[in-house]
Amino acid sequence: DAKTTQPPSMDCAEGRAANLPCNHSTISGNEYVYWYRQIHSQGPQYIIHGLKNNETNEMASLIITEDRKSSTLILPHATLRDTAVYYCIVRSMNSGYSTLTFGKGTMLLVSP
Amino acid sequence: DVKVTQSSRYLVKRTGEKVFLECVQDMDHENMFWYRQDPGLGLRLIYFSYDVKMKEKGDIPEGYSVSREKKERFSLILESASTNQTSMYLCASSSITGGYTQYFGPGTRLTVL
Numbered sequence: 001d002a003k004t005t006q007p008p009s010m011d012c013a014e015g016r017a018a019n020l021p022c023n024h025s026t027i028s029g030n031e032y033v034y035w036y037r038q039i040h041s042q043g044p045q046y047i048i049h050g051l052k053n054n055e056t057n058e059m060a061s062l063i064i065t066e067d068r069k070s071s072t073l074i075l076p077h078a079t080l081r082d083t084a085v086y087y088c089i090v091r092s093m094n095s096g097y098s099t100l101t102f103g104k105g106t107m108l109l110v111s112p
Numbered sequence: 113d114v115k116v117t118q119s120s121r122y123l124v125k126r127t128g129e130k131v132f133l134e135c136v137q138d139m140d141h142e143n144m145f146w147y148r149q150d151p152g153l154g155l156r157l158i159y160f161s162y163d164v165k166m167k168e169k170g171d172i173p174e175g176y177s178v179s180r181e182k183k184e185r186f187s188l189i190l191e192s193a194s195t196n197q198t199s200m201y202l203c204a205s206s207s208i209t210g211g212y213t214q215y216f217g218p219g220t221r222l223t224v225l
Contacts, residue, residue: 043204
Protein backbone atom coordinates (compact mmCIF):
# COMPACT_ATOMS: atom_id res chain seq x y z
CA ASP A 1 0.00 0.00 0.00
CA ALA A 2 1.17 3.55 -0.75
CA LYS A 3 2.69 5.68 1.98
CA THR A 4 0.96 8.85 3.19
CA THR A 5 2.27 12.12 4.63
CA GLN A 6 0.20 14.32 6.94
CA PRO A 7 1.06 17.36 9.06
CA PRO A 8 1.47 16.34 12.71
CA SER A 9 -0.97 18.93 14.03
CA MET A 10 -3.49 21.58 12.99
CA ASP A 11 -5.71 24.09 14.76
CA CYS A 12 -9.20 25.18 13.81
CA ALA A 13 -11.70 27.60 15.32
CA GLU A 14 -15.09 26.19 16.25
CA GLY A 15 -17.63 26.72 13.48
CA ARG A 16 -15.01 27.14 10.77
CA ALA A 17 -14.12 24.59 8.13
CA ALA A 18 -11.24 22.25 8.93
CA ASN A 19 -9.19 21.25 5.89
CA LEU A 20 -6.85 18.35 6.55
CA PRO A 21 -4.31 17.58 3.81
CA CYS A 22 -2.76 14.26 2.92
CA ASN A 23 0.00 13.56 0.43
CA HIS A 24 0.08 10.16 -1.27
CA SER A 25 2.31 10.75 -4.27
CA THR A 26 3.05 7.05 -4.84
CA ILE A 27 -0.60 6.00 -5.01
CA SER A 28 -1.41 3.50 -7.73
CA GLY A 29 -4.49 3.22 -9.89
CA ASN A 30 -6.39 0.68 -7.81
CA GLU A 31 -5.73 2.23 -4.41
CA TYR A 32 -8.43 3.98 -2.42
CA VAL A 33 -7.98 6.84 0.01
CA TYR A 34 -9.55 6.23 3.42
CA TRP A 35 -9.94 8.63 6.34
CA TYR A 36 -10.42 7.59 9.94
CA ARG A 37 -10.30 9.58 13.15
CA GLN A 38 -9.61 8.66 16.74
CA ILE A 39 -10.94 10.65 19.63
CA HIS A 40 -8.86 10.31 22.77
CA SER A 41 -9.17 6.89 24.44
CA GLN A 42 -11.67 5.60 21.88
CA GLY A 43 -11.39 3.25 18.91
CA PRO A 44 -10.81 4.68 15.42
CA GLN A 45 -13.94 5.81 13.61
CA TYR A 46 -14.42 5.49 9.85
CA ILE A 47 -15.14 8.83 8.15
CA ILE A 48 -15.07 8.49 4.38
CA HIS A 49 -13.23 6.92 1.46
CA GLY A 50 -12.84 7.51 -2.28
CA LEU A 51 -11.02 6.44 -5.42
CA LYS A 52 -10.85 9.47 -7.72
CA ASN A 53 -14.12 11.35 -7.51
CA ASN A 54 -14.89 13.74 -4.70
CA GLU A 55 -17.07 12.20 -2.02
CA THR A 56 -19.39 13.64 0.60
CA ASN A 57 -21.30 12.11 3.47
CA GLU A 58 -22.92 13.35 6.65
CA MET A 59 -19.57 13.70 8.39
CA ALA A 60 -17.21 15.18 5.83
CA SER A 61 -16.15 15.78 2.25
CA LEU A 62 -13.17 14.23 0.53
CA ILE A 63 -11.46 16.10 -2.28
CA ILE A 64 -8.95 14.10 -4.34
CA THR A 65 -6.73 15.94 -6.83
CA GLU A 66 -6.95 15.00 -10.48
CA ASP A 67 -3.55 13.29 -10.41
CA ARG A 68 -4.62 11.53 -7.17
CA LYS A 69 -1.33 12.38 -5.48
CA SER A 70 -2.99 14.27 -2.66
CA SER A 71 -6.33 14.68 -0.98
CA THR A 72 -8.08 16.93 1.54
CA LEU A 73 -10.60 15.98 4.17
CA ILE A 74 -13.02 18.81 4.88
CA LEU A 75 -15.08 19.11 8.04
CA PRO A 76 -17.39 21.95 7.00
CA HIS A 77 -18.30 23.31 10.44
CA ALA A 78 -15.87 21.99 13.03
CA THR A 79 -17.09 21.50 16.60
CA LEU A 80 -15.17 20.85 19.79
CA ARG A 81 -16.13 17.18 19.47
CA ASP A 82 -14.14 16.98 16.22
CA THR A 83 -10.91 17.31 18.20
CA ALA A 84 -9.14 14.04 17.35
CA VAL A 85 -6.27 12.43 15.48
CA TYR A 86 -7.15 12.09 11.79
CA TYR A 87 -5.58 9.29 9.77
CA CYS A 88 -5.27 9.19 5.99
CA ILE A 89 -4.74 5.66 4.69
CA VAL A 90 -4.21 4.45 1.16
CA ARG A 91 -4.96 0.86 0.36
CA SER A 92 -5.81 -1.44 -2.44
CA MET A 93 -9.05 -3.33 -2.59
CA ASN A 94 -6.95 -6.27 -3.68
CA SER A 95 -4.83 -6.26 -0.54
CA GLY A 96 -5.93 -9.62 0.76
CA TYR A 97 -8.14 -9.26 3.78
CA SER A 98 -8.03 -5.49 3.85
CA THR A 99 -5.71 -4.89 6.74
CA LEU A 100 -5.07 -1.21 7.43
CA THR A 101 -1.78 0.50 8.15
CA PHE A 102 -2.26 3.57 10.33
CA GLY A 103 0.46 6.23 10.27
CA LYS A 104 0.86 8.98 12.86
CA GLY A 105 -1.99 11.08 11.54
CA THR A 106 -2.83 14.75 12.17
CA MET A 107 -3.87 15.93 15.62
CA LEU A 108 -6.70 18.42 14.99
CA LEU A 109 -7.46 20.75 17.86
CA VAL A 110 -10.73 22.65 17.59
CA SER A 111 -10.87 25.66 19.90
CA PRO A 112 -13.78 27.84 21.03
CA ASP B 113 -25.19 1.04 12.50
CA VAL B 114 -22.36 -1.40 12.89
CA LYS B 115 -21.65 -2.23 16.48
CA VAL B 116 -18.40 -3.74 17.70
CA THR B 117 -18.21 -4.37 21.42
CA GLN B 118 -15.29 -5.42 23.58
CA SER B 119 -15.63 -7.26 26.86
CA SER B 120 -13.88 -4.71 29.06
CA ARG B 121 -12.82 -1.06 28.78
CA TYR B 122 -10.15 -1.41 31.46
CA LEU B 123 -8.37 -4.51 32.72
CA VAL B 124 -5.57 -5.01 35.24
CA LYS B 125 -3.75 -8.35 35.36
CA ARG B 126 -0.60 -9.74 36.93
CA THR B 127 2.45 -11.07 35.13
CA GLY B 128 2.00 -14.70 34.14
CA GLU B 129 -1.80 -14.65 34.18
CA LYS B 130 -3.81 -15.91 31.22
CA VAL B 131 -5.86 -13.09 29.75
CA PHE B 132 -8.89 -13.29 27.46
CA LEU B 133 -10.09 -10.29 25.49
CA GLU B 134 -13.35 -10.78 23.69
CA CYS B 135 -14.83 -8.94 20.73
CA VAL B 136 -18.35 -9.25 19.33
CA GLN B 137 -19.77 -7.68 16.17
CA ASP B 138 -23.41 -7.62 15.21
CA MET B 139 -23.21 -7.06 11.45
CA ASP B 140 -22.39 -10.55 10.17
CA HIS B 141 -18.96 -9.37 8.98
CA GLU B 142 -16.61 -11.98 7.57
CA ASN B 143 -13.38 -10.34 8.69
CA MET B 144 -12.27 -9.53 12.21
CA PHE B 145 -9.03 -8.01 13.48
CA TRP B 146 -7.06 -7.43 16.66
CA TYR B 147 -4.69 -4.45 16.93
CA ARG B 148 -2.67 -2.98 19.73
CA GLN B 149 -1.95 0.72 20.01
CA ASP B 150 1.04 2.20 21.82
CA PRO B 151 2.24 5.82 21.99
CA GLY B 152 4.61 6.62 19.15
CA LEU B 153 4.03 3.26 17.46
CA GLY B 154 0.51 3.70 16.12
CA LEU B 155 -1.80 0.75 15.52
CA ARG B 156 -0.14 -2.60 14.92
CA LEU B 157 -1.97 -5.66 13.67
CA ILE B 158 -1.72 -8.73 15.90
CA TYR B 159 -4.00 -11.27 14.21
CA PHE B 160 -6.94 -11.31 11.87
CA SER B 161 -9.57 -13.80 10.79
CA TYR B 162 -11.45 -14.00 7.52
CA ASP B 163 -13.81 -16.81 8.48
CA VAL B 164 -14.86 -19.00 11.38
CA LYS B 165 -11.94 -21.09 12.67
CA MET B 166 -9.56 -19.30 10.27
CA LYS B 167 -6.78 -17.03 11.46
CA GLU B 168 -3.80 -15.23 10.03
CA LYS B 169 -0.82 -13.69 11.80
CA GLY B 170 -0.42 -9.96 11.59
CA ASP B 171 2.71 -7.94 12.20
CA ILE B 172 3.24 -8.76 15.89
CA PRO B 173 1.66 -12.14 16.77
CA GLU B 174 4.30 -13.25 19.29
CA GLY B 175 2.88 -13.82 22.75
CA TYR B 176 -0.71 -13.88 21.50
CA SER B 177 -3.19 -16.39 20.16
CA VAL B 178 -6.74 -16.03 18.87
CA SER B 179 -9.93 -18.01 18.61
CA ARG B 180 -12.91 -17.65 16.31
CA GLU B 181 -15.49 -20.34 16.98
CA LYS B 182 -18.47 -18.25 15.87
CA LYS B 183 -18.69 -15.67 13.12
CA GLU B 184 -19.60 -12.80 15.44
CA ARG B 185 -16.98 -13.44 18.08
CA PHE B 186 -13.18 -13.10 17.98
CA SER B 187 -11.09 -13.64 21.09
CA LEU B 188 -7.53 -12.56 21.78
CA ILE B 189 -5.62 -14.65 24.29
CA LEU B 190 -2.48 -13.75 26.18
CA GLU B 191 -1.23 -17.14 27.39
CA SER B 192 1.11 -15.68 30.00
CA ALA B 193 0.78 -11.92 30.31
CA SER B 194 3.94 -9.84 30.52
CA THR B 195 4.47 -6.19 31.36
CA ASN B 196 5.37 -5.36 27.74
CA GLN B 197 1.85 -6.35 26.77
CA THR B 198 0.45 -3.38 28.64
CA SER B 199 -1.36 -1.53 25.87
CA MET B 200 -4.65 -0.45 24.31
CA TYR B 201 -6.20 -3.36 22.42
CA LEU B 202 -8.59 -2.64 19.58
CA CYS B 203 -10.88 -5.00 17.75
CA ALA B 204 -12.31 -4.29 14.30
CA SER B 205 -14.52 -5.99 11.75
CA SER B 206 -15.19 -5.58 8.05
CA SER B 207 -17.32 -7.05 5.31
CA ILE B 208 -16.30 -8.20 1.87
CA THR B 209 -19.41 -6.59 0.43
CA GLY B 210 -18.92 -3.38 2.44
CA GLY B 211 -15.82 -2.21 0.62
CA TYR B 212 -13.55 -3.56 3.36
CA THR B 213 -14.23 -0.57 5.58
CA GLN B 214 -13.16 -1.51 9.10
CA TYR B 215 -15.31 -0.67 12.10
CA PHE B 216 -13.64 -0.53 15.48
CA GLY B 217 -14.69 -1.28 19.01
CA PRO B 218 -14.08 1.12 21.91
CA GLY B 219 -10.84 -0.57 22.95
CA THR B 220 -9.60 -2.33 26.08
CA ARG B 221 -6.84 -0.69 28.06
CA LEU B 222 -4.87 -3.57 29.58
CA THR B 223 -2.34 -3.03 32.34
CA VAL B 224 -0.06 -5.92 33.30
CA LEU B 225 1.63 -5.48 36.68
